[in-house]
Amino acid sequence: MVDTLILGIPSKGRLQEATMTYFERAGLKIAKKGGARDYRGVIKGLDDVEVAFLSASEIAGELAAGTVHLGVTGMDLVHEKIADPDATTVSVAPLNFGFADVVVAVPDSWIDVQTMHDLDDVAAGFRARHGRRMRLATKYVRLTRNFFRAHGVADYRIVESLGATEGAPASGAADLIVDITTTGSTLSANHLRILSDGVILKSEATLVASRQAEWAGNAAGALKAMLSRIAAQDRAASIFEVRTAIGEQTKTFREVSDLFGCTAPFGAVAGQGSLVLHVEKARIWELTDWLRARGATSITIGELTYVLDGSAEAFSPVFDALDIS
Ligand SMILES: Nc1ncnc2c1ncn2[C@@H]1O[C@H](COP(=O)(O)OP(=O)(O)OP(=O)(O)O)[C@@H](O)[C@H]1O
Ligand SMILES: O=P(O)(O)OC[C@H]1O[C@H](OP(=O)(O)OP(=O)(O)O)[C@H](O)[C@@H]1O
Ligand SMILES: [Mg+2]
Structure with missing residues (x-):
């Protein structure tokens, strides 16, 4: 079992509930193994991950010792419990709660x-x-x-x-x-x-990885699987999907890409047709006003749950720091 990824999750206190919600939103549902009193858990569908329920301060200590691979804790505890946090840990992502x-x-x-x-x-x-x-x-x-x-x-x-x-x-x-x-x-x-x-x-609740843990074997693969789901959720949460029918698709796409930073996840073909665009949420009304001024009558705007694209690469500095290829 040495090559299982051990994930430290706060078992009590202020960070517990928001942490569970965060993982569930990223498609990583944490379940207790035996029952409510069990301090070990699993993530459904990810066999190489074992969840350890610990207090936030224990998680900081175990990250420094390498006895958990990945964990959620407060940056206050990382800097209090660990003498040289940059030497023993890598901050993977701020979680936007526990401020x-x-x-x-x-x-x-x-x-x-x-x-x-x-x-x-x-x-x-x-x-x-x-x-x-x-x-x-x-x-x-x-x-x-x-x-x-x-x-x-x-x-x-x-x-x-x-x-x-x-x-x-x-x-x-x-x-x-x-x-x-x-x-x-x-x-x-x-x-x-x-x-x-x-x-x-x-301080803020943060997903932190240990440089001291053993990353050989299945732990590295499990980390990649988890971070790609987290990236897919992060990306989805930051954009809207816009669909419209418009002439000159390739020209339109070139313009909205320059003007509003849009991407066309499924490409743009020459001529008339329906175009699917992704745009940062803050720019949605600028984009739709522009499209309507150019004759788009029907436009739909949708929230997305997950987007699997190149955004998992955002975590490549983490893999480098952990010597994971
Ligand atoms: N208002 C707040 N007061 C205290 N901690 C907060 C607050 N808001 C966020 N936190 C974060 O929650 C972390 C854990 O605090 P909490 O008191 O819930 O833990 P705990 O389970 O009591 O841990 P321990 O038993 O190890 O002290 C803090 O270290 C901090 O990072
Ligand atoms: O600025 P505030 O919003 O008032 O929050 C700060 C207080 O919250 C925390 O205590 P907690 O309730 O976690 O009790 P504890 O000291 O027993 O951990 C912390 O230790 C402060 O006492
Ligand atoms: Mg407290």
Whole structure:
């Protein structure tokens, strides 16, 4: 079984549901093997893939170790759990959900502290005023250390937090925090404010591949099969299919290709006939206005589910990075 592709899928938390939906939309339906309590799963029709249900942070760790080949996790966790993410992982595709920022936040009452530079001033004087170093609560220890070092702030101590980090300043457990935020409501409910240059990382759920995993045998083929379905869905979601009957098909096609970036997936033949075009969604009304001005009376516009064309090549940098030919 060593050559099976192991796919890490969040088993709980915020990323779980959107991840399942994302794979299903790409024609990759994930099913639990035994029942709801089973932590292994399969993708119907892809025998060389085994699904491992793990927490988002475990997925980051297992990608670095090479014990999962491919997985969905947050970029915050990739950068927190992995010392040199570029060396051990490859980001395959951002998934457009799970958006959150890792930020430095201070109590609202610290009116003199708006920037990391201000924070450095406070940190330097903190011991003299309070008899101890400034304390920062976070579970993002690596991200915090790197960011503070880059800003030349050294006079502080990290208090590792395992939850409810935003409560630490009010409870007296720490003076400031580094945590993740999406809407900002937890920060404001706790009277905390993000420093103006205090965004450490903008995170999003991401499909990530491991450079450490064994890609020989069937794993590489399974990856290609999965990514070609994902590419087919991505491409379909970005375009409309336009059908119309118009004279001078080849000339019309040449013009709409220049003007609106259209493609003709099934070609354009000389003379009159029905023409099938693909166009980026944002350009649809420009294109149809243009066609109508040139005599096209009947035009249909359709959404597509999958488009199998050359767009899978978008992933060739990933295959190169993984040494998959
Ligand atoms: N508002 C948010 N707060 C926290 N995480 C978010 C938010 N929005 C998106 N995320 C993403 O979801 C990831 C997982 O968070 P979540 O708390 O759901 O995981 P979890 O299952 O509790 O993981 P663990 O048990 O390992 O902490 C975060 O690391 C981040 O990438
Ligand atoms: O900016 P907001 O939209 O308010 O979201 C941010 C909050 O959400 C997360 O907590 P979560 O609900 O995942 O609980 P947890 O701390 O137990 O993981 C995160 O740790 C913040 O506390
Ligand atoms: Mg959480």
